[in-house]
Amino acid sequence: MSSAERPSSSWTVRLRTRLARTVPPGQLLPDRQPAYVRSWIYVFGVASLAAFIYVIASGLVLTLKGATWWHTSATGHFVNSTHLWSVELFFFCMVIHLWGKFFMAAWRGNRGLTWVTGAIAFLASIGTAFTGYLSQTNFDSQWTAGQAKDGLNAVGVGAVFNVLNTGQMLLWHVMLLPLVVGVLIMLHVILVRRHGVVPPFDAEPPSAGDAAREDSLEEHSQPTAPPSTDAASTGAPQPVGPGR
């Protein structure tokens, strides 16, 4: 093995190589998508992401003046309202995105982990919203806590995750769970970019002959890009061009 082929001893180079293998540069922000990506259902993934940004932003504003500010300030109450409705929109978009991906069986083609990260992000979001209800310091918080404790205690975790401890729930809500959701969403998006959008059932990519003979499945089609995802995992140098 020549020195040029030997793996670098530099941690920086190794990390850079690893990142490039995970998502080759052209796949991170491609300016083209497969021609079959042509439905409103695809919008709901990015809409969930956009709503999530408003959830975080409105939540950050609420943290500025403490947990009970919004009870006594009209501005605080409005910010709380934006927090509530951005959460509702986040879940609305996420649920449609989830059903869409289910009906597409979007885990096909080695995309199982993409589904798993999305599913866990959805569940973690439920936990985050739930702790939000417990942190409101109002009647809803009192009642929800009183009810929820029984479920958690029944399976032996009520002392570890004590819904009657408002301080604990608030910290989980503003720090721990949003961090988990944020990391999971990031991993999910990376996996989506790495593997690309799942093709339709039984779709076959056109051969070179087909591509020349017909305009394939969709108009505006372009020459097929070289396979990237699986090839990238071999560590082989990847050509990056249009259509990645």
Next chain:
Amino acid sequence: MTTRVRRSTRDATPDAHLFPTRPYDLVKEFVVALVVMGILTVLLAAVFSSPDRKAVSLRAWARAAPADVVATATAELAGTSTSATYGAPYNKAGPGQDLGPLHLQRWGGVRIPIDSARDLVLAPLHTVSGDAALTAALTTYQGASPAQEAKWANAYADALAAVPDGNPAKVKAGSYGPVPVLAGRFLNLASSGGLEGVLTTSDTFYGSNETKPLLLLTDGSYLEAQARVDHLGGDQWGMMNETGNYPGQPWMWLYTFWYQVKPFSTSGNADALVWGLMAVLTLLFILVPYIPGLRALPRHLGVHRLIWRNTTAKRAAK
């Protein structure tokens, strides 16, 4: 180029990057989504606002339902309240719920030890000074045997239950020992607004843990009565609702659903059963891609034809 295909032999889904492409501006799509979501968020917030029903303070409870406070304090002393008979993680007074052969609640252990009579009633009363009758009542009560304490408290609880509205003033004379004085002074303490502080900051300067006052409040019937008015009861899909006409947490519909149907709605182990069932369903949900049969379901449902309409039609035409 040599590529390494690591997919299952049964999953012949081709690489997405082998298909023809068309221009797609991801950044523009994201910015448009951001603008639309921003407008929707602000509009919904401005039009519908958000619910904020004030928390029930122990003082408000005492003033709105004094008989309930007296009955709850008596039940704590008698050891018959919900928290006093709960079991883990608060005490060993109850067996807790089981999930079949799994005694998960009991196995969780007593990690938040609470003696309802001592911690929720007697300890707060000990903080009151300058009340000779109360001091004497506490001395008498705590000087008696546990059996005698329970006898007094149970007798008073029965007497309260026998009069209209549980009004302590209408209770006939009986062998209640010092319990009426203790329960009456407890009502006074709650009415004064001093009870929350005693329950949350008795062992620390900072009060951020409402375990004790919430256990006390939920031992009474006032909170639940208020919740039921706002359609928040357990049999009213309460876990996913919130006060007022707001959407609440509709994403918890499946969890809440099980509490509405048998055998869960009538089981003493409902919480454990529902949580056990939801744990299984959650695992299935996460692992759909790896479960034979389930992962093939979408192909047979055919909804994908609505999504890939053009592609399907053109393939059929070929």
